[in-house]
Amino acid sequence: xxxxxxxxxGLVKPGGSLRLSCAVSGFTLSNAWMTWxxxxxxxxxxxxxxxxxxxxxxxxxxAAPVKGRFTxxxxxxxxxxxxxMNSLKTEDTAIYYCCRAGGFDYxxxxxxxxxxx
Amino acid sequence: xxxxxxxxxxxxxxxxxxxLTCGSSTGAVTSSHYPxxxxxxxxxxxxxxxxxxxxxxxxxPARFSGSLLGGKAALTLSGAQPEDEAEYYCLLSYSDxxxxxxxxxxxxx
Numbered sequence: 001x002x003x004x005x006x007x008x009x010g011l012v013k014p015g016g017s018l019r020l021s022c023a024v025s026g027f028t029l030s031n032a033w034m035t036w037x038x039x040x041x042x043x044x045x046x047x048x049x050x051x052x053x054x055x056x057x058x059x060x061x062x063a064a065p066v067k068g069r070f071t072x073x074x075x076x077x078x079x080x081x082x083x084x085m086n087s088l089k090t091e092d093t094a095i096y097y098c099c100r101a102g103g104f105d106y107x108x109x110x111x112x113x114x115x116x117x
Numbered sequence: 118x119x120x121x122x123x124x125x126x127x128x129x130x131x132x133x134x135x136x137l138t139c140g141s142s143t144g145a146v147t148s149s150h151y152p153x154x155x156x157x158x159x160x161x162x163x164x165x166x167x168x169x170x171x172x173x174x175x176x177x178p179a180r181f182s183g184s185l186l187g188g189k190a191a192l193t194l195s196g197a198q199p200e201d202e203a204e205y206y207c208l209l210s211y212s213d214x215x216x217x218x219x220x221x222x223x224x225x226x
Contacts, residue, residue, distance in 0.1 A: 037163075037217075044220040045155070045163060045206050061213045064118045097162055104153060104208070105174060107162040 002026030002106045004098050009111030016088050016115070022081040022098030022108055030054060030076035033101035036083050038094035039110075046094070050101050051081070065091075088115045119143045121209050123218035128226055129197045137221045138189040139207030145188035146209065152190035153208040154183055156201075157220075163206065167192060197225050 008020040022034070033056070036048040049062040051072045060072050071084040081098050095110040120142040129135035139152060146152060154167040165174050167183035170190065180196045190207055202225045207218040 045217045047215045
């Protein structure tokens with residue numbers, strides 16, 4: 001059974017940092033491109049960024065609002081995807097989902113990040 | 118960054134047919150935008166219905182279909198069921214990013 005489990009969300013002050021994790025099981029993470037998607041409370045989905053598989057270069061792309069502040073990384077040996085979020089703003093408050101980029105077929109349940117003073 | 122547009126809301130009668138569309142601020146949507154369609158119900162994660170314009174996931178009900186229509190991506194629901202009431206999002210691919218539309222709230226009434 002495929003599972004993606006996000007963790008690491010919580011309350012953080014503006015300007016602070018947080019690292020989210022996405023633990024993957026049921027498929028081989030090393031072969032997969034992975035994506036982070038977020039959803040502000042009561043709002044629509046927003047693509048945050050993606051990371052290619054190591055065999056495809058392991059490079060990353062980001063949406064304009066998070067470029068330079070967020071970093072996606074992966075540890076295939078731990079079957080875990082990460083999202084490092086720095087210089088957080090109130091508008092980053094959202095549920096953050098990880099999903100498999102190829103087909104967007106598998107999603108986690110999401111983890112809530114609240115940026116507030 | 119490109120802007121992807123969807124109808125904010127649509128209503129369909131049970132058993133009826135409705136088409137949701139997805140446009141791009143950069144021009145006509147083509148197969149090179151690899152359009153995706155997602156369904157999201159309250160409190161749940163999204164799930165993919167359509168990928169690469171018209172391909173269905175194994176769990177996608179046959180009543181959903183995807184296409185390109187008049188320069189936009191389209192999701193057609195034929196024979197709407199009460200359980201199809203949900204928010205629907207499209208996603209388009211650009212050179213180094215993907216962009217979601219604002220979503221269409223579909224009411225089955």
